Amino acid sequence: MQIAFYLSLNLLKMTEYRTELVDSFELELSAEAADLEKQLGEIYQEMGINYPKFYKMNDLCKLGFIGAEKITSNNTSLFSEIAKDQVATIFFNRSSSLVSDHEHMTSIHRQSIPSPAVFVYTLPNILNGEIAIRNEWTGYSAFYLMENYEASKIDELVNIGRHCQTFSLCLAGWVETDLANQKYSLKIMLYKVN
Amino acid sequence: MQDLILEIKSKLIEQLNLQHLTPEQIDDDAMLFGTGLGLDSIDALEIIVLLDNDYGIKFKDQDEAREVFTSVRTIAEYVSKHRVNG
Amino acid sequence: MKIYCNAANIYNSLGSDVESHWNNAIDQISTLQTRTLMNGFETKASYLSEDQWKTLRNEFDQNLTKSALLSIATINKALEKFPVNMQEAIIIIATTKGDVDMIPPGIQDSKNSTFYLSNIAHQIDEYFNPALQTITLSNACISGAQAIQTAGAYLKSGKVKYAIVCGVDLMTEFTLSGFNSLKALSDEACRPFDAQRKGISLGEAAATLILSTEDHPFNDHTLVTFDGGMVTNDANHISGPSRTGEGLYQALRHVSKDFVERPDAISLHGTATIFNDDMESVALSRAGFSEIETFGLKGIYGHTLGAAGVLESILSVYALCHNLVPGTVNYSQPGTIEIINVSDKNILKEINTIYKCTSGFGGANCVLSFSKSIKND
Numbered sequence: 001m002q003i004a005f006y007l008s009l010n011l012l013k014m015t016e017y018r019t020e021l022v023d024s025f026e027l028e029l030s031a032e033a034a035d036l037e038k039q040l041g042e043i044y045q046e047m048g049i050n051y052p053k054f055y056k057m058n059d060l061c062k063l064g065f066i067g068a069e070k071i072t073s074n075n076t077s078l079f080s081e082i083a084k085d086q087v088a089t090i091f092f093n094r095s096s097s098l099v100s101d102h103e104h105m106t107s108i109h110r111q112s113i114p115s116p117a118v119f120v121y122t123l124p125n126i127l128n129g130e131i132a133i134r135n136e137w138t139g140y141s142a143f144y145l146m147e148n149y150e151a152s153k154i155d156e157l158v159n160i161g162r163h164c165q166t167f168s169l170c171l172a173g174w175v176e177t178d179l180a181n182q183k184y185s186l187k188i189m190l191y192k193v194n
Numbered sequence: 195m196q197d198l199i200l201e202i203k204s205k206l207i208e209q210l211n212l213q214h215l216t217p218e219q220i221d222d223d224a225m226l227f228g229t230g231l232g233l234d235s236i237d238a239l240e241i242i243v244l245l246d247n248d249y250g251i252k253f254k255d256q257d258e259a260r261e262v263f264t265s266v267r268t269i270a271e272y273v274s275k276h277r278v279n280g
Numbered sequence: 281m282k283i284y285c286n287a288a289n290i291y292n293s294l295g296s297d298v299e300s301h302w303n304n305a306i307d308q309i310s311t312l313q314t315r316t317l318m319n320g321f322e323t324k325a326s327y328l329s330e331d332q333w334k335t336l337r338n339e340f341d342q343n344l345t346k347s348a349l350l351s352i353a354t355i356n357k358a359l360e361k362f363p364v365n366m367q368e369a370i371i372i373i374a375t376t377k378g379d380v381d382m383i384p385p386g387i388q389d390s391k392n393s394t395f396y397l398s399n400i401a402h403q404i405d406e407y408f409n410p411a412l413q414t415i416t417l418s419n420a421c422i423s424g425a426q427a428i429q430t431a432g433a434y435l436k437s438g439k440v441k442y443a444i445v446c447g448v449d450l451m452t453e454f455t456l457s458g459f460n461s462l463k464a465l466s467d468e469a470c471r472p473f474d475a476q477r478k479g480i481s482l483g484e485a486a487a488t489l490i491l492s493t494e495d496h497p498f499n500d501h502t503l504v505t506f507d508g509g510m511v512t513n514d515a516n517h518i519s520g521p522s523r524t525g526e527g528l529y530q531a532l533r534h535v536s537k538d539f540v541e542r543p544d545a546i547s548l549h550g551t552a553t554i555f556n557d558d559m560e561s562v563a564l565s566r567a568g569f570s571e572i573e574t575f576g577l578k579g580i581y582g583h584t585l586g587a588a589g590v591l592e593s594i595l596s597v598y599a600l601c602h603n604l605v606p607g608t609v610n611y612s613q614p615g616t617i618e619i620i621n622v623s624d625k626n627i628l629k630e631i632n633t634i635y636k637c638t639s640g641f642g643g644a645n646c647v648l649s650f651s652k653s654i655k656n657d
Contacts, residue, residue: 016437033387041213055211085512085530096397096418101380101454102387108457111247112319116239117211119458120519120641123376124397125419129642132515138527140511141644142426145398145416156439157415163433165510165534179387235520239462256463 067188250278287362327451348403374423421640424589429509447590451484472550472576475615483582487591525563550576561616579609
């Protein structure tokens, strides 16, 4: 009876991988709708990045891209030591790609062929794709929908990601473009994971 | 023709989100795809939609369109010949 | 620790009896029918009938959104086969667009969030009351497959004893018109891997797979394990697959190295676009898998987006149980850059391990491995 008890305890033991927070970046933008996109453009220009593809992105990708650039530029030696397939990106938000979804929805009713460039951004994980292309990261990526920002849930899913497959760095965070409430929020973290 | 070339450059900058460029910076004969401006397949689709919406031009298929999309000049020449409206 | 696939369900225009779905796959009957877009473009698609939706509404709460309704229905059906203690379970939803057709025209009206993707999990939690909050994964067309990989991770971590994976996506003007704008929508039923293929057909469906550490045979057939999976990114283009199939090749290589070296059959993504099917053939060739029997299911179901990875994994597991590689509906002539071993006929073959491949917008790829298990090995 006792042996069975200890065995079952072992089965239910939660395996946690060790995650170490290396860096983080936060950004909150509050403004009239048109001004939000303008602010993103201004921040990009201030950062002195030369990446024309930025202008093709929707606001969700621009916001997340800015966060990823802040983190990678702040930690260049760390990233240079890690293989390109060992960096994971895991993002979260509540509204998915709603700003682009609205644009596409309006476009369907306005013209017989909606804009392909808008449609292509009506998926939240395109953010992971844009960052992967920029940095040549070929590893794990995921996008989760959550009702609210919850640090513990993000930690949990970084750990779960590590249970899925190997990676040594993880860029994780909340990237929300809530145009209805005129608030864009970014909370991005860089974790070392083993 | 020069007016149309300028008009098309402005439309391309707007439609393809090429905000980092001005019309003066786009050479009339520069290659649009591959090297040159480095446009991709989504941009090609956007140009097809643009030419349809703004000039009433319809292509038989994507291959026919790609032959026209070599440079701004080739687009302008095609529009000049085939435009239905705009 | 072994992870077993215990039960499954598929819900689409064919209905919700999963055994019928397998029999239909063997009989190679498509569920694609004519669908006309708002702009007049005619395509083929698979979608539930008005009567089916009426039946669902009568069975469950009138206020549920369509995605939640279909998800709850299919999860319930799977639970009938393998009841689970919700206090020890997690539910993982996989969807690309959820209830997107409910989006109001003005962005200001979006403050009311019934149609939000994150609201599906909320409705699922209210209905099933699991101990852990339901999570929602949205990673384009790999969502369903990745959700299965995630379920495996939850089980391995010891956080739960049961993982219920549900993939769902609806037939919407949003998605139809979008793919049409990309010139990716075929005007006829899609032809995976075929020389005459012209693009995709879309499909509406929900599918559920229940996994756990309990060695209960899959839908009462055979003991089947989920061996593991791999997610990679092409890091090449946001909507076009890599011409060298690099991401899918790496995923195949890793699953082969980490889990089972060589599958006996492979269930491909096979969307029937020129690019996707070519890319898969290149990836297979690079991995040395060109001769392995492969098949595609989208000629029957259409591309069910978020549901595809779950739905097609379920039928792959059926193929494993029955030692039968289904013929690929609407395939007749080889048409990919590299030769692959695909057939229009069913092939009887001993299958001990089957791989499931998926690829999607954003450049992600996911390969899963499922194997027959011998009890007590």
